[in-house]
Structures are given as structure tokens and as C-alpha cells.
Amino acid sequence: MRSALCIYDLDQQAAEVLFATDAHIEAPNWHPDGYLIVNSAGRLYRVDMARPELTPIDTGFAQACNNDHGVSPDGQTLAISDRSRTDGSCIYTLPVSGGTPSRVTQQLPSYWHGWSPDGQRLAYVGRRDGPFALFTCQLDGTDETCLTDGFDHVDGPDYTPDGQWIWFNAERDGAVDLWRIRPDGTDLQQMTADSHVNWFPHPCPKGAHVLYLAYPQGTDGHPANRDVALCLMPADGGQTRQLLQICGGQGSINVPCWAPDGRRFAFMRFC
Template identity: 55%
Template sequence: MRSSVEIYDLETGDTKVVLDSPNMLEAPNWARDGAGLIVNGEGRLYRLDLRTAELTQIDTGPLHKLNNDHGPSPDGAFMAVSDKVETGKACIYVLPAAGGTPTRITQNVPSWWHAWTPDSANLIYTAVRDETFGIYMIPADGGAERRVIGGPHHYDGPDITPDGQWIWFNSERGDLPSSLWRVRPDGSDPQQMTHGARVDWFPHPSPDGQHVVYLSYPEGTEGHPFGREVELRLIPIEGGEPKTLVRLFGGQGTLNVPCWAPDGRRFVFVRYFRESEAVVATEPSV
């Protein structure tokens, strides 16, 4: 499966191909120094140099079944990853940002990392406990986990605003198609932020606190599958009419984790290609 790692520029509306790979790469996010990206591929984690387009494997110790839930801490010191080597189910670990020995954080599984709090003190993640999905928080150095929100529906893709006031997530709360929601970190005041028949996943607030970018599937899609015609959409941080930025072949792996550049003007995503297709940076749809 061919992958194209691409950067979208909000100011120009241009899409730039960073890397055309014959392999399947997933879930890109931005290193805190702004000079490189972090991507997952075949259970390993890599740094992608923006100047040379070279991939360098990050040392994750004994962890070699990493899924696409990973990301650097806001202070640039650490990396959170999700791996199932030790437990057989997704478990969250923290290791030095440059690579090194991982420390297990979640004792309960499955747990899928999705975000750091702005002060780098806590991790935010999706988990299943007693066969029920929920959004959880835990200190980044380990300790007791706390459920923020959960229930009989799917709760996934949490990310937090740069002021720490809202956790965004996607859910079928109210027996609706998967929509974007936000909730206070203490679990209060849940609010639905997108409406309609489309199936919305993986909201990511921008570092400047202005926008939220997310992945939108066609009506009737179940879960967040790979290999669909999807859209990358943008809405104001307080909600409003969504704007379609890019239409592409993608889905799972395209925009799973925090994806914004530190400057808040660009974000990174992965486009996939069928065997007969060439990698071409297309003009965005507006």
C-alpha cells in the first residue's frame, strides 16, 4: 500500500507531498522542534526529517507492535506510545522523546493513547473497562486513572484544546452517527459540535486555539475503517459550519493523532493510493 505523507497549509490552501513511500505509513504528528515528523509503520516508530525526507527509526526498546496512537509531549521531553507486546492488548508507555527505555503507564488494558495535557503532566486516552468505552486521564508518570466520560456508545479520538479547557472526542452519544463532541476535563458540560449524517472522527484542536481539523467519513460508515473516500474538514473552535479542505482516499491511519505544526498554520496527514494510482498532490476542495 503506497502512502503519501502530506502537509496542508491553511494560509495558502496548498498541499505539499513530504514523502512518497511504497510502504504503509500511519498517524503522523509533528516533533516539538518543528523540523521533523513522527510516523508509525509496521509496528515501529520513525522520525521523518522534513529537509531530507529520510526516515530514521526511533528506539522503543522491546516494543515492536506499536499501533498508530503515539505523540510527543508539549515540553518536548517525552513520547507516548501504545503497544501490545507485553499484554496482548493495547497498553500505554512513555519513553524519552529521542527514544530509549519505555515505562509502562496504564496497568489496565486495552488503553489507546491520544493526547497530552498542555502542561505535559497527564495523558488522555480511550479505554474499554468492563466492556464499556470511555475517555480517561492518568498522570504521565503513572498512577490511578480517572474516567472523564463514557457510556454504552463508542467514545474515541480525544484531544485537548491548548488552554486545557475542553477535551474533544467523537461518539455516537444519543444514538446518532459518530459526531464530534467536547467535554470539560472534569467530565462536565458535554456538547455536540458537529451534526448531520456524515461520520466524524479524530478531532484535533489547533495550537493557536482557532480551529479543529478532523476526519469525516460518508454517511453509513461503521467505525473508522481504512480504504475509504474521506474528507479532511475544519471547523471553528467554538463550532460552526464545517469547511472541507481535502478529499482523499484514506481513513484509518490518515489523521489519528495530534497532527498540527507548532505554529498552528499547518497540519500533516497521510493519503493512500490504490495500485493503479500515482502519488499526486491535489488541489484542496473548498
């Protein structure tokens, strides 16, 4: 099965393949300098837009990275989730050009998903003494704060560009919907209530839309290689627009993938 790294243009309402490979690659981020970062087989790679190919990023001892990684708002730091030295996924930060990772989370497992717009806090999911929940912490791992309870599973938190909300997907009573909550844990709001299994919401950098992945009704978890839809909804909720159907799911848009201009985003499809 081939991996295709694609770019969707909202103005053109079309997607094009930037790079295709027989290697299994997942979870593109869009760096402010105009290149992409992807995961493959526990390693991270840079993909330049002008000459797309997989260029390894030096992550030091972290050789078992999962696909939960992303770039700080200033473009200088990379957050990764890795289990090379721990029994479960642990969050680290390192220079975006590569280097030695610095440990952030002491409690495991922890899976990174978002930076606050001011670059001072991280949003992630973790399991402590119950199901996976939404947490935030300072960059040094202090002040770990749980924002959610009462869900069977939480995943995919991502901040809005004004820092006023954290969007996430969560399962309750068998339904997986999109939700948002204030960074202080107040004002929880349900944003979808349809028959689809909705995952990985990503607010647009310009604040107008939220991109997300919709599985068919009855899907368990977020499996790979399924017929899924990439959808767009207004930032304050409302009518959803389906952009396209792809073979994907796990690895397609697990992490923030918007271009800084808010008119394009990167995603993976598999065929």
C-alpha cells in the same frame, strides 16, 4: 498501495507531498523541532523535513506499536501504545530520542491520544467493563478517571491548547459526532450533528480551529482506504469548511498532527 505523507498549508489552501513510499505508514505527529513521527508495521520512525526518509526510533522492547503515539508539550517525551508484553494495547512513555519504555496504564486495553498542555496528564480511550470510554491519568498511571458514559464507543480525545476542553468523537444511536467535555468530566457538549461519520478532532495549537476527518454517511468504524474529507471548524463550533478529499481514513490523522505555528498540519493519504 503507496503511502504519501503530506503537509497542508492553511494560508496557501493547498497540500503537498513531503514523502512517498511503498511501505504502509500512518499517523504523523509534528515535533516542535520540525520533524515528523510516523508508525509503520509496529515501529516508529522519524521523518526529517529537509531530507525526508524513514529513520527508526529506538522503542526498546516495544515492537508492536499501534498508531496511537504522540509528543509531550515540551518535546522531550514520547507516549506510545504497544502490546509487545501485554494482552492488549498498553500506554508507555520514553525519551523522544528513543530508549526503554516506562509503563503507564495498568488496565487494558488503553490507547493514547493526547497530552494535557501542562504535560501532567494523558488522555486516552480504554475498555474496562463496557464500551470504549474516555479516560485521563497522571503520567505514572495513577488517578485513572473515566470522563464519559452513555456512549456506544468513544475515540480520539485531544486537549485544547488552553487545557479547558477535551474534544473526542463518540457514537450514540448509530451516529458518530464530535463532542467536547471539561477535563473534570463536566459540561459535555455535542459539536457536530450532521449526516457524516466524524472522527479524530484535533484542536489547533493557536486555538482558532479544530481539524477532523469526515467519513460518508453509513460508514462503520474508521476503516482505511476510503474517500474521506479533511474538515475544519471554529474552535467553539459552527460552520464546517471542507479542506480536501483524500483516499484515507484509518491512519490519516489518528493523532495530533498540527505544526506548532497552527498554520500547517500533516496527514497521510493512500493511493
